[in-house]
Amino acid sequence: MSAKKKIEKELEKENIIKEIKKAQADVITAEKFFQLVSEPELVDVAIYNLEAKKSRYRYLIKIAKEKGIKKSLKESLIEAIAK
Helix, strand or coil, X not given: CCHXXXXXHHHHHHHHHHHHHHHHHHHHHHHHHHHHXXXXXXXXXXXXXXXXXXXXXXXXXXXXXXXXXXXXXXXXHHHHHHC
């Protein structure tokens, strides 16, 4: 594999991990919003938003697994949980 390909692959890996971290934060924010709302219209919005954020997170995890980003992903998730 050429050096350029290795760099591109590493950048792609870093971008996926970055997106996963962002997706995690988005899920947490959506969960907090869901817990705070009480008006029926907002509850529906909160549920929809939370499910959309979770779906994106699951998709990114699937992509990471397909690309073999398991170890780095695990380390990143542990770091995110520790913070």
